[in-house]
Amino acid sequence: MAVIETRSLTKTFGKIQAVRGIDLSIEQGEIFGLLGPNGAGKTTTIGMLCTIIRPTSGRGVVAGFDVAASPTQVRRNVGIVFQDPTLDTILTGRENLQLHARLYGIPAGVRGLWIDEMLALVDLKDRADDLTRTYSGGMRRRLELARGLLHRPAVLFLDEPTLGLDPQTRARVWEYIRQTARKENTTVVLTTHYMEEAQQVCGRVGIIDQGKIIALDTPQNMIDSLGGDIVAVSAESPPLDRIRSLSYVSSVRMVDGVMEATMKSAHLHLAQLLPLISGVKSVEMRKPTLNDVFMKLTGRDIREDDAARGESWVETVARHQQRGR
Amino acid sequence: MNPSRLLQRELMGISAVWWREFKVFWREKSRIISSIVQPLIWLFLFGSGIGASLSVENVHYRDYIYPGILTMSVIFGSVFFGLYIVWDRKLDVLKAVLVAPVARISIFFGKVLGGCTDVLLQVIILFSFSFLFPAVDLRGIPQALLILLVTSIALVSLGLALGSLLESLEGFQVISAFLVFPLFFLSGALFPLDERLPSWLTGLVKLNPLSYTVDGVRGALLGMNRYPFWVDLGIITLFASVMLIVGSVMFSRMK
Numbered sequence: 160m161a162v163i164e165t166r167s168l169t170k171t172f173g174k175i176q177a178v179r180g181i182d183l184s185i186e187q188g189e190i191f192g193l194l195g196p197n198g199a200g201k202t203t204t205i206g207m208l209c210t211i212i213r214p215t216s217g218r219g220v221v222a223g224f225d226v227a228a229s230p231t232q233v234r235r236n237v238g239i240v241f242q243d244p245t246l247d248t249i250l251t252g253r254e255n256l257q258l259h260a261r262l263y264g265i266p267a268g269v270r271g272l273w274i275d276e277m278l279a280l281v282d283l284k285d286r287a288d289d290l291t292r293t294y295s296g297g298m299r300r301r302l303e304l305a306r307g308l309l310h311r312p313a314v315l316f317l318d319e320p321t322l323g324l325d326p327q328t329r330a331r332v333w334e335y336i337r338q339t340a341r342k343e344n345t346t347v348v349l350t351t352h353y354m355e356e357a358q359q360v361c362g363r364v365g366i367i368d369q370g371k372i373i374a375l376d377t378p379q380n381m382i383d384s385l386g387g388d389i390v391a392v393s394a395e396s397p398p399l400d401r402i403r404s405l406s407y408v409s410s411v412r413m414v415d416g417v418m419e420a421t422m423k424s425a426h427l428h429l430a431q432l433l434p435l436i437s438g439v440k441s442v443e444m445r446k447p448t449l450n451d452v453f454m455k456l457t458g459r460d461i462r463e464d465d466a467a468r469g470e471s472w473v474e475t476v477a478r479h480q481q482r483g484r
Numbered sequence: 485m486n487p488s489r490l491l492q493r494e495l496m497g498i499s500a501v502w503w504r505e506f507k508v509f510w511r512e513k514s515r516i517i518s519s520i521v522q523p524l525i526w527l528f529l530f531g532s533g534i535g536a537s538l539s540v541e542n543v544h545y546r547d548y549i550y551p552g553i554l555t556m557s558v559i560f561g562s563v564f565f566g567l568y569i570v571w572d573r574k575l576d577v578l579k580a581v582l583v584a585p586v587a588r589i590s591i592f593f594g595k596v597l598g599g600c601t602d603v604l605l606q607v608i609i610l611f612s613f614s615f616l617f618p619a620v621d622l623r624g625i626p627q628a629l630l631i632l633l634v635t636s637i638a639l640v641s642l643g644l645a646l647g648s649l650l651e652s653l654e655g656f657q658v659i660s661a662f663l664v665f666p667l668f669f670l671s672g673a674l675f676p677l678d679e680r681l682p683s684w685l686t687g688l689v690k691l692n693p694l695s696y697t698v699d700g701v702r703g704a705l706l707g708m709n710r711y712p713f714w715v716d717l718g719i720i721t722l723f724a725s726v727m728l729i730v731g732s733v734m735f736s737r738m739k
Contacts, residue, residue: 211583234585245580249508261500262584264493306580 167217192361201350238307248292297328388425497586505598547619551701552673566643599640624704638724641731648738
């Protein structure tokens with residue numbers, strides 16, 4: 160049974176169309192990732208599904224309740240971890256959970272027990288009675304995760320759960336997410352722009368760009384649809400047309416002066432391919448990632464900020480205006 | 485869900501917010517201490533100083549302003565408690581509370597209760613110094629407490645209403661200068677409302693709802709009131725009702 164169902168879900172802020180008609184169906188127990196660059200509409204979509212943002216049009220049903228008509232029932236059945244930390248730093252970890260338990264109407268009789276369970280799950284039992292302002296970034300995230308799950312919601316929404324954490328902590332937070340989802344059979348809907356991490360954690364992903372879902376599948380299927388491995392060759396002027404015509408090559412393009420060819424079983428064909436290119440400086444062979452999927456679909460790189468791609472701010476502004484954002 | 489269960493949920497939500505405010509209040513001991521010390525400085529340094537050359541209707545000036553200073557600590561404590569949500573919003577502390585399955589108005593009431601509790605506890609501590617003021621009639625304390633409680637409800641609501649409007653902490657200064665201080669000085673907390681006052685000042689004092697708090701408390705503790713107690717209480721209750729409505733509407737609209 161689908162625990163989340165949306166039909167043409169749309170949100171407009173003034174003239175800006177943040178989300179343009181999203182259709183989704185997410186099953187109980189899934190870990191679903193909503194991927195896309197900054198400003199693609201991920202946070203707005205999640206905001207509508209947990210009733211923080213009112214949809215302009217379209218319909219969203221979460222845990223059997225309409226997000227516009229019965230927001231309180233929806234809220235009771237979802238847990239939320241926001242992009243920015245929202246812990247009460249003047250309270251201890253345990254007190255944060257106690258506050259949450261009361262707000263969500265968890266009966267006094269089981270409150271203490273559930274809180275202890277969650278604290279144990281995220282390994283914060285030892286620090287439970289310290290003020291959360293003394294916690295590290297990773298600990299705060301874990302406590303927020305515990306808080307989001309405390310009232311045993313049907314769906315847990317995580318908006319960029321690992322943003323701003325170091326790689327090691329990120330890996331641990333993902334591990335907690337996976338563990339808890341499995342244990343409680345909670346549906347997890349998350350947004351991230353760390354494609355590699357989404358690939359490992361999510362059962363299914365939807366790629367969102369400019370307010371629309373442009374692809375929806377398992378990470379593996381998406382990657383397979385690219386048609387093989389990626390061979391990146393840095394050379395003076397690779398004969399693109401010639402290479403494109405080869406039977407084993409599915410696509411070729413230039414990325415920042417480097418030729419990237421997608422092909423099946425690259426390790427077998429590399430020896431045939433390289434003699435065709437003169438002045439090879441370097442060769443790299445890799446398995447494609449969701450980032451490559453995104454690039455293929457949009458022609459753009461999802462990774463990090465626009466500035467990191469060597470784009471000047473003038474170009475950035477121009478592109479954003481073009482996109483109507 | 486049946487109505488009684490729904491009501492029970494909302495009451496639990498209100499008590500959750502109340503509980504949180506009390507925890508925070510109790511944890512910030514330095515804030516409690518300064519909120520007690522400040523009025524005592526007014527009473528003993530300012531009151532004794534002026535009192536050396538001035539008394540009002542044969543009551544020592546320090547004793548005379550005791551009701552006014554109690555009102556002052558209610559004014560400052562309540563308005564700034566309410567305004568504090570600007571800071572909460574900035575730190576995103578409120579965000580997690582606002583997405584809970586609890587009506588906005590319940591969160592508002594929880595905040596009001598929390599603020600009143602803080603302020604009333606401060607007032608009770610100040611009352612324990614009453615024996616130092618010979619003119620004060622201790623039997624008037626319950627009446628004084630009642631009128632100060634209603635005043636606190638009004639002013640916490642006012643603070644929350646303003647706090648939901650403000651975008652930044654810079655507004656604190658503006659509200660402090662243009663609202664809180666005038667409300668205090670125009671309440672007759674520090675001077676009697678007699679015929680020697682310029683008429684414009686008398687007019688402003690009479691327009692200020694907090695003048696009736698000062699009058700009520702002064703009546704209860706010193707027997708020096710211009711209006712009967714029920715008139716003072718009635719006016720303040722009316723003011724509190726209006727502020728509760730305004731505050732809950734503004735709080736509900738807050739982004």
